Amino acid sequence: MRTIRFKKIDAFASATSSGNPAAVVYLDTLNELSQSEMLQVAKELQGFVSEVGYVSPGTDTDYQLRYFSSEREVAFCGHATIAILNDIVSNNESMQEKPMLSIATQTDRLLVENRFKEEKSVYICAPPPKFSDRKIDRAEIASALNCPANNLNKELPVQIVNGGLETLVVPMAGLESTLSVMPDLQRLNEFCLHIGVDIIILYTPETVTQGSNYRTRVFAPTFGYLEDPATGSGNSAFGYYLMNLGMWDGELIGIEQNECRDTPNFVQLFSKQNDPTGTRVWFGGGAVLKVEGLYFLS
Numbered sequence: 001m002r003t004i005r006f007k008k009i010d011a012f013a014s015a016t017s018s019g020n021p022a023a024v025v026y027l028d029t030l031n032e033l034s035q036s037e038m039l040q041v042a043k044e045l046q047g048f049v050s051e052v053g054y055v056s057p058g059t060d061t062d063y064q065l066r067y068f069s070s071e072r073e074v075a076f077c078g079h080a081t082i083a084i085l086n087d088i089v090s091n092n093e094s095m096q097e098k099p100m101l102s103i104a105t106q107t108d109r110l111l112v113e114n115r116f117k118e119e120k121s122v123y124i125c126a127p128p129p130k131f132s133d134r135k136i137d138r139a140e141i142a143s144a145l146n147c148p149a150n151n152l153n154k155e156l157p158v159q160i161v162n163g164g165l166e167t168l169v170v171p172m173a174g175l176e177s178t179l180s181v182m183p184d185l186q187r188l189n190e191f192c193l194h195i196g197v198d199i200i201i202l203y204t205p206e207t208v209t210q211g212s213n214y215r216t217r218v219f220a221p222t223f224g225y226l227e228d229p230a231t232g233s234g235n236s237a238f239g240y241y242l243m244n245l246g247m248w249d250g251e252l253i254g255i256e257q258n259e260c261r262d263t264p265n266f267v268q269l270f271s272k273q274n275d276p277t278g279t280r281v282w283f284g285g286g287a288v289l290k291v292e293g294l295y296f297l298s
Contacts, residue, residue, distance in 0.1 A: 001298050004033070008049060008291035009083035012230035017258070017265045019288065020230040022080040023052040024087060025295065030056045030064050037297060038068045046070035050225055053080035055088075061102040061109060062095075063088070069223035075107050075198075076164030078232015078283060081124050086287035089116045108164075111274070113282065123268070123284030126236035128277055131244060132160035136195055141170060144191035145200075146184060151177035153204075157245070163236035163281060165198040175206035178215055179261055189221035198222055201234045208261060213253040214238075215264065229258040230265035232283045239269045239281035250279065 005026040013019030023045050027033065033041075033054065042052045051069050058064045065084065067077035081103070089095045101112040113123040136158055142149040152158075156171035172178040181202060192200065200219045207215050218234040219227055228234065235255050242248035250271035256264035267285055274280045 001296055003294040003296055006291075006293055006295035007087060007289060009087055009287050009289050011079035011082040011086070011287045012265045012267055012285040013288040014266055014286075017260075017263050018229070019265055020079040020228060021049045021290070022077070022083040023049040024080070024084050025052060025054045027054060027056040030054060030066055032056070033297075035073065038066065039073070041295065041297065042068035043070045046224060050220070050223070050228060051077045051080050053077060053084050055084050058102070058104055061104040063101070064104045066106060069225070071222065071224035073106070074165075074223060076105055076127060076233050078124065078126075078164065078234070078236065079228070079230055082122065082232060082285055083287045085112050085122045085124070086116065086120075087289060089114055089122060113284070115284070119286070121268075121284050121286045123270075123282045124232060125274060126233070126239075126281045126283060127162075127164045128280065129237070129240035129244075130162040131240075132162075134160055134195070136160070136168065140191070141168075144183065144188050145181050146187070147177070147181045151181065159241055160195075160197060161237040161241045161244075163240050164233035165237070166196060167234055167237035168192075168195065168197045168200045169238055169241045170200060170202050172202050172204045175204055175208070175215055175261075178202050178204045178217055179259060181217065183219060183226070185221050185226045188219055188226070192222050199228070199231075199234050201238050203238055207256050209256055209264065211254050212256045212266070215256045217257065217259060227259065230267060230285075231257065232267065235267050235269060236281045236283050239271065239283070243271060243279065243281070
């Protein structure tokens with residue numbers, strides 16, 4: 001039996017909301033565990049956290065990361081990245097002095113803007129966007145979401161955008177239309193697999209907190225659970241969607257997220273030019289350590 005360093009960290013948590021829990025496993029090298037062992041840990045933690053992030057020192061970046069849900073490896077997990085980088089910076093004084101850090105995932109090399117000393121937060125540069133021209137029928141979407149068709153906003157486009165994960169972006173008619181959605185896990189999973197997306201994000205400009213610009217909800221059935229209460233990758237895809245439609249100038253905006261009307265989680269977005277890769281969305285927030293210890297891997 002082996003032991004590995006383990007933490008449970010709530011990303012995007014605030015004084016009024018619990019954020020999104022991620023498990024973090026610290027390794028000397030990512031090769032220390034096999035892919036099947038990484039998946040095993042994620043399966044054992046199903047229901048306790050939505051994803052497990054594995055992190056080790058990098059070779060040509062500061063850190064390397066991999067992510068697993070209970071179902072499979074995840075290409076990019078925003079909230080786990082927020083949890084990991086906040087934890088690293090908070091416990092390393094030398095890292096607190098670095099304005100920018102770098103990370104490598106299985107698919108991308110990304111920058112991290114360190115605002116820990118000023119805001120107790122970090123901001124992650126999302127992967128570059130990919131826009132799909134596939135047309136998804138609104139009636140099929142409403143059926144998969146188990147909601148009336150008029151809950152969807154008919155004036156704004158539905159679009160698949162990849163900002164780290166294949167994301168179906170769905171405009172809703174208003175806040176109540178967004179909050180009332182109660183899909184079935186299996187049915188929604190079948191729909192996502194059929195149209196080839198990882199997650200679905202619903203959005204409306206109607207919010208409940210001052211200073212927030214949008215309310216979102218994110219469903220992730222392909223990863224083995226229904227709803228993600230606070231996401232980086234889903235909201236990054238949403239940010240790219242807004243920019244592509246000319247609905248956002250890239251200045252800092254606040255996103256409320258989850259199904260709880262009066263106690264949402266909060267994600268911050270901004271964009272900036274990342275030469276030579278073009279304009280990129282950055283997402284950020286803080287994190288709260290909840291559990292720390294050793295994980296016994298048999």
